[in-house]
Every structure is written in structure tokens, then in C-alpha cells.
Amino acid sequence: MHDDHDHDHHDHDHDHHHDNHYSDMQARVKALETLLTEKGLIDPAAIDAIVETYETKVGPRNGAHVVAKAWSDADFAAWLKRDATAAIASLGFTGRQGEHMRAVFNTPETHNLIVCTLCSCYPWSVLGLPPVWYKAPAYRSRAVIDPRGVLAEFGLALPEEKKIRVWDSTAELRYLVIPERPDGTDGMDEAALASLVSRDAMIGTAIAGSWKVSAAGSSTISAADSPEARP
Amino acid sequence: MNGPHDLGGQMGFGPVAPEKDEPYFHAEWEKRALGITLSCGAFGAWTIDESRHARENIPPADYLAASYYEIWIRGVETLLARHGFATREELLSGHNLQEGAAPKRVLKAEMVPGALARGGPCDRPVETTPRFAVGETVRTKNFNPATHTRLPRYARARTGVVETVQGAFVFPDDNAHGRGENPQWLYTVVFGGGEIWGEGADPSLTVSIDAWESYLERL
Numbered sequence: 001m002h003d004d005h006d007h008d009h010h011d012h013d014h015d016h017h018h019d020n021h022y023s024d025m026q027a028r029v030k031a032l033e034t035l036l037t038e039k040g041l042i043d044p045a046a047i048d049a050i051v052e053t054y055e056t057k058v059g060p061r062n063g064a065h066v067v068a069k070a071w072s073d074a075d076f077a078a079w080l081k082r083d084a085t086a087a088i089a090s091l092g093f094t095g096r097q098g099e100h101m102r103a104v105f106n107t108p109e110t111h112n113l114i115v116c117t118l119c120s121c122y123p124w125s126v127l128g129l130p131p132v133w134y135k136a137p138a139y140r141s142r143a144v145i146d147p148r149g150v151l152a153e154f155g156l157a158l159p160e161e162k163k164i165r166v167w168d169s170t171a172e173l174r175y176l177v178i179p180e181r182p183d184g185t186d187g188m189d190e191a192a193l194a195s196l197v198s199r200d201a202m203i204g205t206a207i208a209g210s211w212k213v214s215a216a217g218s219s220t221i222s223a224a225d226s227p228e229a230r231p
Numbered sequence: 232m233n234g235p236h237d238l239g240g241q242m243g244f245g246p247v248a249p250e251k252d253e254p255y256f257h258a259e260w261e262k263r264a265l266g267i268t269l270s271c272g273a274f275g276a277w278t279i280d281e282s283r284h285a286r287e288n289i290p291p292a293d294y295l296a297a298s299y300y301e302i303w304i305r306g307v308e309t310l311l312a313r314h315g316f317a318t319r320e321e322l323l324s325g326h327n328l329q330e331g332a333a334p335k336r337v338l339k340a341e342m343v344p345g346a347l348a349r350g351g352p353c354d355r356p357v358e359t360t361p362r363f364a365v366g367e368t369v370r371t372k373n374f375n376p377a378t379h380t381r382l383p384r385y386a387r388a389r390t391g392v393v394e395t396v397q398g399a400f401v402f403p404d405d406n407a408h409g410r411g412e413n414p415q416w417l418y419t420v421v422f423g424g425g426e427i428w429g430e431g432a433d434p435s436l437t438v439s440i441d442a443w444e445s446y447l448e449r450l
Contacts, residue, residue, distance in 0.1 A: 033267055038326070041334060043270070049343035049344070050266040050269050100400075131250065137238050140238040144239045146433070168386075171403075171443070
């Protein structure tokens with residue numbers, strides 16, 4: 001008799017029938033979730049809701065919206081400098097890991113870079129969940145001692161005369177870098193401007209993008225090619 | 232504490248590895264780890280400071296070999312055991328073997344949007360006035376407590392300038408150990424690269440930390 005069915009009769013209360021080789025962490029976390037659910041301490045649907053929030057609702061576009069508004073509205077930029085928590089909250093971006101916000105503005109003289117050397121504090125409410133590199137020892141150890149070397153690994157070579165200011169998030173203040181507004185963006189509306197702002201530009205490991213040169217050699221604003229930029 | 236978490240200025244971890252179009256999660260279990268950690272935090276049994284201390288107490292070889300969400304899981308398991316919600320035996324087996332502590336609240340799905348939107352503000356009123364003023368030169372203390380602190384090693388016994396008085400915030404060094412919130416004034420203090428890293432430091436570099444008042448002394 002064929003024994004295909006004999007090895008496959010346990011622990012398959014879900015849909016992934018081929019998925020019976022859990023990694024150690026998959027097994028450990030699954031056991032923990034099972035235990036806590038049995039004890040009535042957690043609601044698996046709440047976990048789904050948390051994950052869905054950070055996968056679909058809270059992400060770097062919130063931050064890009066803040067930056068674009070700062071670029072196009074001097075009063076908002078001033079408010080952001082004075083009280084970033086309130087200014088950002090006025091756009092509806094509040095909550096966990098964004099309770100106390102501070103916006104730091106890049107200038108022609110100074111480039112800002114954000115790190116948390118002690119854990120991985122990060123402004124979730126405006127940038128979503130942090131990328132792996134932000135949480136990893138290589139970035140946390142070197143951002144404060146060799147920021148130019150770190151930036152080079154992101155492909156960002158700053159002019160030598162540009163000063164670098166590193167902000168170590170050692171308390172509950174969460175930092176958002178407001179990059180410099182790119183040249184040639186004068187006529188752009190907020191949505192188009194927001195499309196120029198990457199997550200990394202708001203951490204300080206990139207600058208905001210602007211012009212790109214088309215194959216024909218004529219300059220176009222890259223945002224105009226982006227579906228996000230269209231009303 | 233001088234744990235494996237205190238990474239500023241350490242060497243040997245290799246280059247940063249940015250990943251193009253990085254996904255939020257690299258495995259299903261990372262999603263569950265995030266949700267479990269936040270759900271357990273909602274019990275109200277421990278503070279974010281105690282939670283950070285649980286993570287920094289992971290033995291260095293384990294901490295540095297672990298991915299970030301693994302660090303979270305190790306931390307939350309410690310807290311669940313410490314606060315009586317699950318025994319070590321239950322955590323190892325994954326089965327409910329005995330009744331444990333009851334939390335102040337269990338986070339249900341319908342509570343998630345409100346809980347995430349509220350977050351956990353840490354600013355608190357204090358009756359004192361700030362001891363240090365903007366523009367003042369201050370020195371960070373030199374201490375090496377076995378307990379939790381948010382003054383990184385690289386920034387101890389260093390001279391910097393108070394740039395901003397940020398307001399008063401819960402003091403993590405006490406709050407992590409159940410000694411109360413004991414809020415203190417918090418200052419952004421800026422150091423020159425040379426003051427921290429000495430000879431060979433990038434002359435264009437400044438580094439700032441947010442330092443609680445008791446971390447600082449007058450020169």
C-alpha cells in the first residue's frame with residue numbers, strides 16, 4: 001500500500017498542506033500564539049488587524065505627504081519646525097511610535113540622518129514599520145561614527161563641505177527628516193511633490209529625487225511619469 | 232546596562248545591506264511576532280521600558296545572532312513568564328498547562344484601530360523647572376549601571392551643548408524596573424564628532440542624543 005497519507009495526518013488545521021516544515025522561529029511563534037490564544041490572552045483577529053494596518057494603512061506615504069505639504073506651505077513648515085507632533089497630527093497621522101514627533105530640515109549646509117543605536121526606534125506613524133537594515137547592527141553601530149561610509153553604501157555621496165548631523169533616538173521623540181525640495185519643482189502640486197519623497201529620504205539615507213533625463217536628452221520631472229502624481 | 236543592544240560605534244558588523252523594494256515582512260511568523268508583541272503589551276502589565284530591558288538582557292551571542300523579531304519574541308517570552316501569564320514549561324511546550332495571571336485587558340480586533348491611534352504618550356507634567364538652559368555646555372555622567380539606561384556608552388562622560396529643552400518625560404531608568412515613572416526634563420544635547428570619537432573623527436560630524444536631566448552635569 002502506498003504510504004503517502006501516513007506522514008500527513010497531523011497538525012494540518014490550515015490550508016497550507018505542503019507547509020509542514022516550519023523553521024525554528026515559525027514553530028516557536030506558532031506555539032506561542034497557540035498558547036496565548038488557548039489562555040484567552042490574545043485574539044488572533046487582533047493580530048490580523050495589526051498586520052493589516054501596517055501593511056496597507058500606515059506607511060512611508062504618510063511621511064511623504066507631510067514633506068510635500070512642508071515644501072508647498074510655508075506656514076505648515078513653520079508649524080512643523082515648532083511643533084511637529086501637532087502639525088503632523090493635523091494631517092491625521094498620529095499614534096503608536098509617533099506620539100512625540102520632531103521634524104529636522106535638511107539645508108544646503110547640513111544633512112540629517114536618523115538612527116536608534118540602542119534599539120530601533122522609528123516613526124511608525126509616518127513611515128510605517130522600519131526596514132531590516134535600520135534595525136540591524138551594521139546600521140545602528142556605524143551611523144553615529146561613520147555616517148559618510150553608511151551613506152556611500154546607499155549610493156549617496158554628499159559633498160565634503162556638507163555637514164552631517166546624526167540624531168540618535170534615545171528617548172521617545174521620533175524624527176522625520178524633511179529633505180531639501182528638489183530644483184525644478186516649482187509648478188508641482190502636493191501629490192506630485194510627495195511622489196518625489198522616498199522613505200529613505202525621510203530617514204536621511206537618500207535625498208529627494210527630482211529631474212531625470214529622458215533617453216531623448218530632454219529633462220522631464222520624474223513624478224509626471226508616476227501614476228501617483230496624477231490627480 | 233552595557234548590553235549587546237548598545238551598538239553605537241562598535242565595529243565589525245560589515246556593510247549596511249539596503250534591499251530594493253524591501254517587503255514589510257520576510258516571513259509569516261514575523262507578522263505574528265509583531266501582533267503578539269503588541270497584543271501582550273496591551274495587557275498593561277509592563278511598560279515599554281521594561282520591554283526594552285527584557286530585550287537587552289538577551290545574552291550577547293544570542294542577541295547579535297537573532298533577527299529583530301526574534302529578539303522581540305525572546306523578550307516577550309521573558310515578560311510573560313516574569314509576570315505570571317505563562318510558565319517556562321508552557322512556553323516550551325506551547326500548551327496551556329495551568330491558569331496564569333489575568334491581564335487588565337485583552338486586545339480584541341475591534342480595539343486595534345483605537346489602540347494604535349492612541350499609542351502611549353510618555354510626556355508628563357513636572358513641578359520643577361529645567362536645570363539646564365538652551366545653549367549651555369553640559370557633561371554627560373560616566374556610569375555603568377547593571378540596570379536599564381538610555382544613555383548610550385559612546386555618549387558617556389562627553390561634553391556637549393544643550394540645543395533644546397524637550398519637555399518632561401517618563402524616566403526609563405526607573406520605569407523599566409517598576410520604580411515609577413518619575414518624569415524628568417529631557418534635553419537634546421549635541422556633541423562634536425571629535426568629542427565623541429577623538430582622533431580621526433569626521434570633522435563635519437555632529438551627533439545628538441536626547442538625555443534625561445539626571446544624565447547631565449554642569450561643567
